[in-house]
Amino acid sequence: MKVVIAIDSFKGCLSSLEAGNAIKNAIASLVDEVIVVPIADGGEGSVEAMISAIKAKKREVLSLDPLGRELKTNYAYVDNQAIMEMASSCGLTLLDENERNPEQTSTYGLGLMIKDALKLGVRKFIIGIGGSATNDAGMGMLKALGFEFYDEFKNPLAPKGKNLAKIASISDLNALKELKECEFLVACDVNNPLFGKSGAAHIYGVQKGADSAMIERLDMGLRNFSKITSEFFGVDNSNLAGSGAAGGLGFGLVSFLGAKLQPGFEIISNVVGLKDKLVGADLVITGEGRLDYQSIMGKTPSAVAKLAKTNANVTVIALAGAISDGAKSCNECIDAYFCIQQGAISLAKALKPEVAKANLSAVSLQALRLFLASKSAKDSHH
Incomplete structure (x- = not known):
């Protein structure tokens, strides 16, 4: 099974590569292939x-x-x-x-x-x-x-x-x-x-x-x-x-x-070759520091999802440090999104790189387990 991680930087906290590697380290033992593709949409990072x-x-x-x-x-x-x-x-x-x-x-x-x-x-x-x-x-x-x-x-x-x-x-x-x-x-x-x-x-x-x-x-x-x-x-x-x-x-x-x-996003995804790397993926994990009403407007998570969905069988999950009510529109192209916080926490603590990495690892592992369980149920049903 192939997983592609293309997640934007978490502003003031983690680079795209750091966020991607935190997820990869958490899930690598459960899947055949994990590719981290550093990505951004032309802004910071x-x-x-x-x-x-x-x-x-x-x-x-x-x-x-x-x-x-x-x-x-x-x-x-x-x-x-x-x-x-x-x-x-x-x-x-x-x-x-x-x-x-x-x-x-x-x-x-x-x-x-x-x-x-x-x-x-x-x-x-x-x-x-x-x-x-x-x-x-x-x-x-x-x-x-x-x-x-x-x-x-x-x-x-x-x-x-x-x-x-x-x-x-x-x-x-x-x-x-x-x-x-x-x-x-x-x-x-x-x-x-x-x-x-x-x-x-x-x-x-x-x-x-x-x-x-x-x-x-x-x-x-x-x-x-x-x-x-x-x-x-x-x-x-x-x-x-x-x-x-x-x-x-x-x-x-x-x-x-x-x-x-x-x-x-078009410029940067072309330079990093994201489209080719998405070929054959079963699961794509994307995200950014905050998912809100703007996330559907060409920001990294929705843009990654739309590109991934040209491959009909792929599931797309987004992870974010914070999620606002307006993020619901993301479900137009993202199958499910999750907030990575593990409990009540101050913003200053949430922005500490080691805390964000630990949170990303924990939530991505559980999201993957859910994906694998539903895939297994579907396969046995067939």
Whole structure:
């Protein structure tokens, strides 16, 4: 009997590989074959998943945080391909609550990461763009890569959300020549346009620290950036699904770097070869830190289940550290899900890696025993 474990990381607790191995160690003696496939959906944990799955190397790089302070971060690379999470240099979690201000934040740090990879000979990029603290439409990233932005008096503008409204012209004269040889695949799981009521500022501005007046100003800035960019390139990407992702970074990547936006799970599952590894599986175990109403919307557990269900006889079980009422919709594609907690416990204790591993081991073993018992009953019935 073959079991495939493809479980997302438990945020702030276990990587995808650590969670997968905890389950494998618990069940291996009861089945013929267990395969652990590190997996993620383009958000936090994607770089770790790729390092584990395709033997990529981790590279530490000096970059800048969203407010321009020096920061050590890292990305993964193998051969001429790099995998980056924009949140590692431009993420909301890098700022204290009182520092959040999308008029002042910038994606410059991501540009420095790309520039570093270009020097290594990297020409294929996979970039996850979830969790941003920015609303600069990629202006910072582009500035780091050599693009210039000027106001109506030909003064160069600092690359931050506040200055999008002042851009009157663009220059690509100093843009890095290597960019022309590059392919950018962007893991993007939202379909917002750049501006308007469903756009970057209106939908995500509040969580980044904007009040209603700032949201209006940011939205006007995105409209202006779109207008100037569209005139410069002769094509308008502002209504493209996902152009409003990460404060408009989706728009900047597509318009300036010819990037393709694709659901994060699709990109990562292709790279790690999940589809092939699922062939012939009798049971698939997936999951994430928390199962809720969002889990059915392309998040790792439901995406793994849908891919697995192309093989008609497979059973899919999901394990999670916490489960909310909204998780019931997961039963559309997941046969059963279980919370791993063994009793009343504080969140701080539940997040201790050794506790989470023990809980995953205990519950996965019982879930497997139930599966084997029902399989045995079915076989004897036939």
